[in-house]
Amino acid sequence: MKLLRSDRFPAFVLLAAAALGLIVANSPLGAAAFDLQNTYVGIPGLIELSVGHWVKDGLLAIFFFVVAVELQFELTNGELNSPRKALQPAIAAAGGVLVPIGVFLLFAGGSDASAGWPIPTATDIAFALGVLAVFGKGLPSGLRIFLLALAILDDIVGIVLIAVLFTSGVQIGMLAIAVVCLVVFRVLAGFLDTRGRSVVMVLLIALALATWFFVHESGVHATIAGVALGLVMPQSAALRTRHALEPWVNGLVLPLFAFSAALVAIPQVSAGELSPAFWGVLVALPVGKIVGITIAGWISQRVGPKGAAPTLALGDLLAAGALGGIGFTVSLLLSELAFDGAPETRDEATLGVLAGSVIALVLSGILVSWRAWHHRRLAASTATTP
Template identity: 55%
Template structure:
């Protein structure tokens, strides 16, 4: 289990699963695996009509967002976001890292029918970004990891808001209203989870919340967010510790495999959609500019009374890693182009290409900063 808690190994698993998905999708096994992904796994008496792929995207990924919400709650209560002073730089940096990529996307993609994909390049993958930092940034001061973690957590919160606001169709208020007391009961009981029956009841309430949110028309991953944010602190910490290996070792790799499972389009470079180029540019470049600019502006606004200044080199390294969209960007792509398979395929490939470019940029910048700190210590 220890190895599955390692940020480095989690990043390797994630990347390996995505590469395997692309490879297998373009072999003779591709059609059979695609049929398996599209196989219906309905539960009619609950009103659930989902394929195996839908269960991965809507079901398993809800657990990932549940863990992310627990981490966000911890940061808000006890971590790098527990005061306005601490939260200023990562918050403004995260907002900049959303706005600039979105603007770049909309500049490149002029077709209103395709512009719905603007949220795709706005996401940062926590697991991948922290894994890359752990791989080459061991000599960096702890404040760099804290900044990246806080930024990525806020970025996920923004992604959650975008999913709820822009990817909700045919809202059904009754299931949503019924979900509210279920979530509140979950939160109350989570502070009293001292026995197996209570834990079992919490699991039932969690599943019930997921079903109700799915039936409401809101993307079901929002259920995981609500449960993670309301869960009592002590129980939340234990739950996150228990689920982290499952998320790193199974949930995220399975989602990465399923999302990256696309047959390469038989088109030339000149025939690729503007969506492809918008994502490839906006993720690595937009994030780098947006996060860096946001952090610099926030530091300037804070002035002497604000947070302790972070060297520009460290900010740029974090901004480079912030361009690794991957998991959440792949989810955004599936949601944005659910009814346009050809564009969805190009969007998936673009996210993979852009994330690799961002990883190369981020790792290079981080390695350079790490050498800088090691050199400074050697001279001292």
């Protein structure tokens, strides 16, 4: 369990799961894997979803619950608990969202693939922190804090995009019942530290499942239920729950989603025949993120009193921008949602996410190693100076 709570190991598991999905999809086992992914299971007459949708809509809601708990903490007690702390990463995050969208639309604008513009807006915090843990020995703590705040703000953007863009035909009655379940969940969660804790936990799980079900039936994307549950739960109980769920999310939920999302047959076409969605995502993630975060981050550090020293050097911002280009989990989900009715385009966009994230992963490893070496050398020279 300790390994699955570390910064490094979960990133390797996630990458391995995605690679395995791609390999299986393009092997003799591919047909059987696709059949399993499209098999419908559930409770007849109540809810039946394909295995792929259970992973994407069901299991991933647990991941979004964990994200929401972290978000709640950062907004109240962490790195985003005041406008002063949030300003610089917020400006950098805006650049890291708007520039990749612009880059994507340069390739896909005017075509059916333009619907995929939200895909390159995301940053995968697990991968980013994993790269920092592996290559970032000696980096200033300010870079990690900046990146954490940046990634959390990107998560907020992703959550808002999912809630706004991928909600259709909302059933107000179902949504109202979900809100009632959510309110009762919030009230009951306050009794977790009292006697009868096990009974309360059983009731909370039942209410969480009911909230998810009614959100799903309302037409709002079901992962938003996980976000809502994580935000309303009292913080002490939420942090304990997050700690208990973290190994399962890192070791099971995210790898299963990565495997399922990467279960894509590589198109047997020339590069020129690939969808603009592929090229847009491929370039927007590594290039758009580096350019957007670096420029906006540089500008953000000059907002404030004149003469104030920049928090991060330009090289550090380049490293942060490269880390931001590792879209992966949320980008894969956005790809699935944006092209839900166009499987071929969805598959090519997914390949773009995987390839673009790997390019960003390599670039960030190089840049983070360089900046870590630079800061270690500075620290050594300062230590030897009389």
